[in-house]
Amino acid sequence: MKKLLFITATLLLPLINLAQTTIKGTVKDQNNTTPIPFASVSVTDENQKKIAATETDKTGHYALPLPASFTYGSLLVTCLGYTKYSQEIKAPSLPDILDIMLVQDHNQLKEVVVDTRKNAITIKGDKTIFDVDASGVGNGNNGLETIARVPGMRLDKDQNLVYRGSKDIQVMINGRKSLLSGDALREYIRSLKGSDLKSIEIIAQPSSRYEAAGTAGIINIALKKSSATGLSGSIYSSAYKGDYFKSRQGRRLFYNDSLWTFTANGSYYNGKSVNYRHIKQNINTEGTEKIIDQYNTWLPVTTLSSMNFAVERKLTKNQIISTEWQFYNEKSKETTKGYTNEYLNSTLQNTVDLSQFFKVPEKRVSGNVFYNFTSDSLTTKLDVQANFLQFSKKKNGVQLNDYADGAFMELAGENKTSYTIANLQADFRHKLSKKINFEVGAKYSYVKMDYYNRYTTNNTALLFIPDSLLVNDFKYDEKLLSGYAQASGEFGRWNLQAGMRTEYYNFTAVSQINSKVNKGNYVNLFPSFSFGYKQENNQYQFSYSKRIGRPNYLSLNPYYEYIDAYTLNIGNPALKPQYYDSFELSYIYKSKLNLSLYGYLYKDGFIQVIDYQRDQNYNITYDANATKGSRFGFSASTPFQPADWWSMQLSLDTYLTGEKSEIKNFSYSGTGFGYDLNFYQSADLKGNWKLTMNCFYNGRSTTPSGFSKATYDMSFTAKKSLMDKKLVVEGGCTNLLKRSLYNETTRINHVSTDWTNRWETRNFYVQLTYYFGSGKNKEVKATSLKEETKRM
Numbered sequence: 001m002k003k004l005l006f007i008t009a010t011l012l013l014p015l016i017n018l019a020q021t022t023i024k025g026t027v028k029d030q031n032n033t034t035p036i037p038f039a040s041v042s043v044t045d046e047n048q049k050k051i052a053a054t055e056t057d058k059t060g061h062y063a064l065p066l067p068a069s070f071t072y073g074s075l076l077v078t079c080l081g082y083t084k085y086s087q088e089i090k091a092p093s094l095p096d097i098l099d100i101m102l103v104q105d106h107n108q109l110k111e112v113v114v115d116t117r118k119n120a121i122t123i124k125g126d127k128t129i130f131d132v133d134a135s136g137v138g139n140g141n142n143g144l145e146t147i148a149r150v151p152g153m154r155l156d157k158d159q160n161l162v163y164r165g166s167k168d169i170q171v172m173i174n175g176r177k178s179l180l181s182g183d184a185l186r187e188y189i190r191s192l193k194g195s196d197l198k199s200i201e202i203i204a205q206p207s208s209r210y211e212a213a214g215t216a217g218i219i220n221i222a223l224k225k226s227s228a229t230g231l232s233g234s235i236y237s238s239a240y241k242g243d244y245f246k247s248r249q250g251r252r253l254f255y256n257d258s259l260w261t262f263t264a265n266g267s268y269y270n271g272k273s274v275n276y277r278h279i280k281q282n283i284n285t286e287g288t289e290k291i292i293d294q295y296n297t298w299l300p301v302t303t304l305s306s307m308n309f310a311v312e313r314k315l316t317k318n319q320i321i322s323t324e325w326q327f328y329n330e331k332s333k334e335t336t337k338g339y340t341n342e343y344l345n346s347t348l349q350n351t352v353d354l355s356q357f358f359k360v361p362e363k364r365v366s367g368n369v370f371y372n373f374t375s376d377s378l379t380t381k382l383d384v385q386a387n388f389l390q391f392s393k394k395k396n397g398v399q400l401n402d403y404a405d406g407a408f409m410e411l412a413g414e415n416k417t418s419y420t421i422a423n424l425q426a427d428f429r430h431k432l433s434k435k436i437n438f439e440v441g442a443k444y445s446y447v448k449m450d451y452y453n454r455y456t457t458n459n460t461a462l463l464f465i466p467d468s469l470l471v472n473d474f475k476y477d478e479k480l481l482s483g484y485a486q487a488s489g490e491f492g493r494w495n496l497q498a499g500m501r502t503e504y505y506n507f508t509a510v511s512q513i514n515s516k517v518n519k520g521n522y523v524n525l526f527p528s529f530s531f532g533y534k535q536e537n538n539q540y541q542f543s544y545s546k547r548i549g550r551p552n553y554l555s556l557n558p559y560y561e562y563i564d565a566y567t568l569n570i571g572n573p574a575l576k577p578q579y580y581d582s583f584e585l586s587y588i589y590k591s592k593l594n595l596s597l598y599g600y601l602y603k604d605g606f607i608q609v610i611d612y613q614r615d616q617n618y619n620i621t622y623d624a625n626a627t628k629g630s631r632f633g634f635s636a637s638t639p640f641q642p643a644d645w646w647s648m649q650l651s652l653d654t655y656l657t658g659e660k661s662e663i664k665n666f667s668y669s670g671t672g673f674g675y676d677l678n679f680y681q682s683a684d685l686k687g688n689w690k691l692t693m694n695c696f697y698n699g700r701s702t703t704p705s706g707f708s709k710a711t712y713d714m715s716f717t718a719k720k721s722l723m724d725k726k727l728v729v730e731g732g733c734t735n736l737l738k739r740s741l742y743n744e745t746t747r748i749n750h751v752s753t754d755w756t757n758r759w760e761t762r763n764f765y766v767q768l769t770y771y772f773g774s775g776k777n778k779e780v781k782a783t784s785l786k787e788e789t790k791r792m
Contacts, residue, residue, distance in 0.1 A: 246271020
């Protein structure tokens with residue numbers, strides 16, 4: 001029987017081969033040899049009748065089976081942006097492997113660019129959507145460089161994202177809030193390719209769907225989805241040299257198949273930095289002038305490591321469940337050296353030398369569980385998620401004050417802070433009709449903070465505070481329950497959106513050492529609405545939302561923090577939330593010129609008070625509520641392209657402020673004005689070289705209580721792609737002129753305080769990044785605790 005089967009199979013094998021022949025191969029770009037996905041591959045007979053057809057996959061591969069009756073025909077390959085490829089083929093000499101190179105059709109490409117750029121920027125509901133592919137800014141850039149090209153966005157001296165002068169903008173990934181912040185967030189975005197980004201959404205006036213806190217807005221980074229399976233990722237290593245050397249390494253791994261998604265990210269940083277602080281205070285009273293002139297140099301040596309991993313499982317075609325966990329560990333050794341000179345009518349009265357040595361370890365663990373259901377018709381969606389965070393930070397060390405008369409004070413300090421934060425939220429969305437959408441949601445969050453501070457000293461007579469306040473034990477508990485409902489619709493050229501968010505807030509703050517208890521609760525309503533209009537090349541949008549700013553947890557603690565021989569910082573249990581009425585009017589012309597008029601009115605706005613105590617000769621600083629204020633701004637941004645290889649973008653932001661304070665020893669009423677200019681340009685050169693330059697100028701600005709001096713600087717980058725763009729070598733210099741600094745002067749009640757902070761701004765750097773695998777990814781639901789953690 002076995003012999004019979006073998007003979008039968010041997011006789012049938014030639015017939016099977018004769019029944020069908022398959023031609024396989026790869027379609028690539030002739031110029032850079034990169035694979036071309038979704039190219040059409042077909043064979044026609046001599047009468048131009050199609051015999052067989054297929055298309056290339058995402059890696060440029062194709063497999064085209066031909067019928068047994070095939071004898072002669074033409075193989076055709078077509079793809080948008082390339083000239084048609086044609087080759088005669090005939091049996092029996094058909095090739096098993098046929099690789100094809102396509103030539104770009106430049107005339108067709110120019111038409112495509114003109115057509116797609118009409119939709120580079122669109123307004124929809126409360127969002128301004130920046131299409132990365134249509135704008136053409138993703139190729140050759142990393143994620144950070146791509147986002148910096150969005151109107152109103154720029155990078156500060158540390159390469160952090162800034163929107164209209166504010167660093168407090170909330171960052172979301174695929175519509176989901178990320179717990180990452182600071183260095184970890186920046187390096188994650190930098191690890192992305194610009195071509196991985198589908199769109200960037202600016203939500204300057206968040207609707208009722210989002211948290212009611214903050215006025216800086218939200219940026220949502222929408223990543224492209226990929227059906228490609230397998231492992232991909234990137235590895236990078238960078239070195240920086242400013243005043244001191246520092247280095248950073250990281251890796252990013254991604255795996256995807258039809259059911260599972262796994263991601264893992266990690267980074268490590270080791271380096272030394274420096275901050276130069278100069279505070280000069282002039283006190284004029286009763287015909288005398290006293291000057292307190294302080295110089296401090298802060299030298300932190302920091303090592304930090306972060307890691308996160310996530311798993312997502314597709315339960316059915318309608319349901320997914322995922323979990324993500326993040327681990328962060330930072331160790332810092334901080335040394336401060338400085339001195340203070342005290343003058344009376346230009347005569348030196350006293351000198352105090354300052355020395356500080358502190359160790360500051362910090363740990364953070366966070367995680368979440370996320371569930372999503374989407375109906376077959378895509379008209380109904382349900383998201384449910386639970387989030388958790390455990391944070392701890394310690395500060396141990398000593399401070400030494402040496403006085404000109406030989407006296408000295410040693411102050412040893414121990415500081416412990418821990419947070420436990422958890423929340424649960426659900427969002428339900430349903431499409432009522434083709435034009436109208438409706439959504440509702442609810443959230444419950446809980447925050448618990450424990451703060452413990454203890455000082456010991458050898459000389460209590462040189463302290464501002466009594467011995468009884470050298471120890472502080474503070475506990476804070478907060479519960480927040482919120483819910484919202486919102487509807488939106490599109491009617492011809494118009495789109496409308498309106499909603500309402502309700503919040504119930506309850507907190508208890510207990511200072512156990514002095515037996516002080518501060519409690520409060522309130523219910524707030526936060527309405528929002530927006531409407532937009534589109535007409536050919538013109539887009540208009542107006543939006544409004546009521547917002548809230550809550551005090552930091554520790555600000556409510558009636559604690560004392562000894563800063564130096566002339567400065568004492570205290571908490572303020574009477575601090576209240578601040579409320580805003582925020583609006584924006586935007587106009588976009590031809591997806592290029594972007595104009596916005598924005599602003600907000602507020603009451604009980606937060607200010608930092610510097611209260612000079614004349615009798616004791618030192619300053620008390622604390623946060624307080626101003627009576628009321630306003631800020632109105634105008635921003636403009638436009639790109640232009642002098643040549644195909646050369647692109648530029650110019651941005652302007654100008655603002656007018658007004659504020660009134662009736663705080664004792666810190667009262668004022670006035671207005672202020674300021675403006676910022678940002679100029680970016682890039683050049684794509686032959687040989688996969690890319691050069692960029694970014695310049696900014698922050699003009700001299702006035703505030704209701706003082707002014708800030710003008711600052712400016714420029715940064716340069718050169719980038720080279722190798723190994724079929726798998727390896728990117730990058731180098732450059734940030735803040736070449738070393739003019740990026742913080743400077744502000746306040747003048748209140750015959751007391752003028754000039755405060756300057758200059759970080760280690762100029763940094764020369766080099767970075768190597770290697771990308772492997774498909775380079776595509778699908779993000780797992782990120783932990784959502786941004787609103788709770790930003791007040792830590």
